[in-house]
Amino acid sequence: MSPVFGHGALRLYLLHLLDEQPRHGYDVIRAVEDRFMGMYTPSAGTIYPRLAALEEDGLVEHDVVDGRKVYRVTDAGREELARRREEIDAVVADAVQSARDLAREIRDEVRASVRDLRRELRDAVKDVRREERRATREVNGSVRDAARDATRDVTREVERAGREVTRSARDVRETLEAEWADQRETSRELRDVLRSLRSDLEAFVTDVLAAARRHRLDADRVRVVREALLDARETVIEALDGRRTG
Amino acid sequence: MARWEGEEVKVELPRVVEAHVRIVGGEVAITAAPGPAKVDAKVVHGEPLEVEVDGGVLTIVHEPERWSVGAISGVGTFKIGPITLGGGSSKATRNEAVVVLTVPPDTPVTVRTVSGEVVLAGLRAGVSLTTVSGRITATDIAGDVALRSVSGVIEAEAVDGPVSANVVSGEVTVTGRVPRLTGHSVSGDLTFDLDTVPEVSLSTISGDVLLRLPAGASLHLDLVTMSGMLDTAFPVDGRHDKRRLSGDVGEARGAATGGAWPSVNVRTMSGDVAVLREERASVGAAGDDR
Numbered sequence: 104m105s106p107v108f109g110h111g112a113l114r115l116y117l118l119h120l121l122d123e124q125p126r127h128g129y130d131v132i133r134a135v136e137d138r139f140m141g142m143y144t145p146s147a148g149t150i151y152p153r154l155a156a157l158e159e160d161g162l163v164e165h166d167v168v169d170g171r172k173v174y175r176v177t178d179a180g181r182e183e184l185a186r187r188r189e190e191i192d193a194v195v196a197d198a199v200q201s202a203r204d205l206a207r208e209i210r211d212e213v214r215a216s217v218r219d220l221r222r223e224l225r226d227a228v229k230d231v232r233r234e235e236r237r238a239t240r241e242v243n244g245s246v247r248d249a250a251r252d253a254t255r256d257v258t259r260e261v262e263r264a265g266r267e268v269t270r271s272a273r274d275v276r277e278t279l280e281a282e283w284a285d286q287r288e289t290s291r292e293l294r295d296v297l298r299s300l301r302s303d304l305e306a307f308v309t310d311v312l313a314a315a316r317r318h319r320l321d322a323d324r325v326r327v328v329r330e331a332l333l334d335a336r337e338t339v340i341e342a343l344d345g346r347r348t349g
Numbered sequence: 350m351a352r353w354e355g356e357e358v359k360v361e362l363p364r365v366v367e368a369h370v371r372i373v374g375g376e377v378a379i380t381a382a383p384g385p386a387k388v389d390a391k392v393v394h395g396e397p398l399e400v401e402v403d404g405g406v407l408t409i410v411h412e413p414e415r416w417s418v419g420a421i422s423g424v425g426t427f428k429i430g431p432i433t434l435g436g437g438s439s440k441a442t443r444n445e446a447v448v449v450l451t452v453p454p455d456t457p458v459t460v461r462t463v464s465g466e467v468v469l470a471g472l473r474a475g476v477s478l479t480t481v482s483g484r485i486t487a488t489d490i491a492g493d494v495a496l497r498s499v500s501g502v503i504e505a506e507a508v509d510g511p512v513s514a515n516v517v518s519g520e521v522t523v524t525g526r527v528p529r530l531t532g533h534s535v536s537g538d539l540t541f542d543l544d545t546v547p548e549v550s551l552s553t554i555s556g557d558v559l560l561r562l563p564a565g566a567s568l569h570l571d572l573v574t575m576s577g578m579l580d581t582a583f584p585v586d587g588r589h590d591k592r593r594l595s596g597d598v599g600e601a602r603g604a605a606t607g608g609a610w611p612s613v614n615v616r617t618m619s620g621d622v623a624v625l626r627e628e629r630a631s632v633g634a635a636g637d638d639r
Contacts, residue, residue, distance in 0.1 A: 141382060142380050143381060143471050144381075145470075145488075146489045148506075148507030148509060148525055149489050149507040201389075201449070202378060202380050203376075203378055203389075203449045205378075206376075206379075206380060206470070207378075209380075209468060209488055210486045213486045213506045216506060217506065217522045221522060221540055221559075224561055224623075225559070227561070227623075227625045228559065228623040228625065231580045231582045231625065232578070
C-alpha cells in the first residue's frame, strides 16, 4: 500500500511540517504561508481536508489540547517520510521563488487531489450500485420466499380441503351405499316373503279348489265358503296392515 | 488612468479594486496576498500585450483585436459557433502570453482565455472564468464563482460561495461550501463534493453527474433521466424507478415540498446521476482554532 501515492507535494509537505513538531491547523497554515513566501495564505478549506485525509490514512493523529486539534506524525507517517525522503528533500529545497512557481505548485496539488477525489467518488458510486443490487436481490429473494411460503401454505390448505372433501364424499358414498344395500336387502327379503306368501296363497288356492272338487257344492255351502274366504282375506290384510282384529 | 504596452510588463499597483485578464493562449496565474497588486506579464508569441489601470480597475489584455470580448459568452447557452475563432487569424492563434498576477484577496477577478491554462488561489471576492479549451484550476475561492468552458477541464477546490458552471464537453469538479449550485453540461461530467447542502439545479445531455453531500443532509431530492442510471446512498422517502428518483431525505421527510430544506434537482438525457453521502466525519474547521 502506498497511502500518499498520487497526492501532491503539499500533502507530503504537511507531513514533513508535522514531523518537525506537532502543530494545530493554524500553525500548519502559517508554515505553508511561509513556504509560499507570503504570496498566498491557504485557507482552512484547503488545509483541513488534507490533514483529515492524512489522518484517515493513518499517517498523522491528533490530540485535543485546549479545545484545539494538535496533529502529530504517527509511526506509519514517519515510515512514509523515510520512504519518500528524496521527494521531501526536493519539496523542501524547491523553495517557491515566484508567484508562477507558487501557481504551478498549487495547480499540481489541486489536480492531484481532484483526481483522487474523482476516483474516490467513482468507487463510492460502484459501492452504492452494488449495495442497491444486493438490496434488490434481497427484496426479490424475500418476495420469492414469501411467495414460496404462501404457495406452500395454500397448497397445503387446498390439499387438506381436498382431502376433507374426498373424505366426506366417501362418507356420503358409504352412507348411501349402506342405505342402498339396506334397501336392496329389504327388497330382497320382501321379495322372498312375497314369494313365500304367494306360494302359500297358491297352495291355499289349490287346497281350496281341490276340496271344492271333491264335493258337490250347493248354494248354501258356496255362500259359507265365500264368507269364510272374505273373513280370511280381511284377517290377512289387517295383519299385514298391523291392525289387530277384535 | 495608466497604460503599459509591450513584450513584457512588470508593475506594482497600490490600489487595485478589480482585475480582468483576457489572453488567447499561455498561462494565467492569479494569487492573493495583501499589499499592492503585482503584475508580471510576458508575451511568448504574437503581438505586444496591454496593461491598463483605470479607477482601480486593472485590465490585462493579449488577444487579437478582432476577437470581441463577448465572443464566447454564449458558451453557457451552448452556442458552439463562436469557438471556431482560432481560424480567423493565424497570428491570433499564435498569440500566447504568461500573466502572473498577485492581488489583494478582496479583489473580484475575471479571466477569459481561448486555450490558456488558468490557476487561481486565495481570491475571496468572486471569480468569473471563461475558457474555450483551456484548463482552469482554482483553490480557496470565495464569493460568486462563475465557470464557463467549451472543452476545457475545470477544477475548483475549497470554494466558499455560490457556483454556476456551464460547459459543453469539459469536465467540472468543485469541492467546498457552496450555498447554491447551478450547472449545465452537454457531454462533460459534473462532479461536486460539498460540505453543505446547496440548492442544486444541474442538467446534462450525456454527461454524468456525481454529487457528494454531508452524511446528515436534509433535502428534497429530484433526479430525472431518460436513459441514465440514478443512484443515491441516502435513504429516500419517495419514488425510485428507472427514470426518476424523487423524495425527501433526512429531516425533510414528511416536511412540505418547497419548505425550509434545499431542493436538489438534476436532469439528464443519458448521463448517470449519483448522489453520494460523505461517510467520513466532518473535516471542516468548525471546531478548530482560527
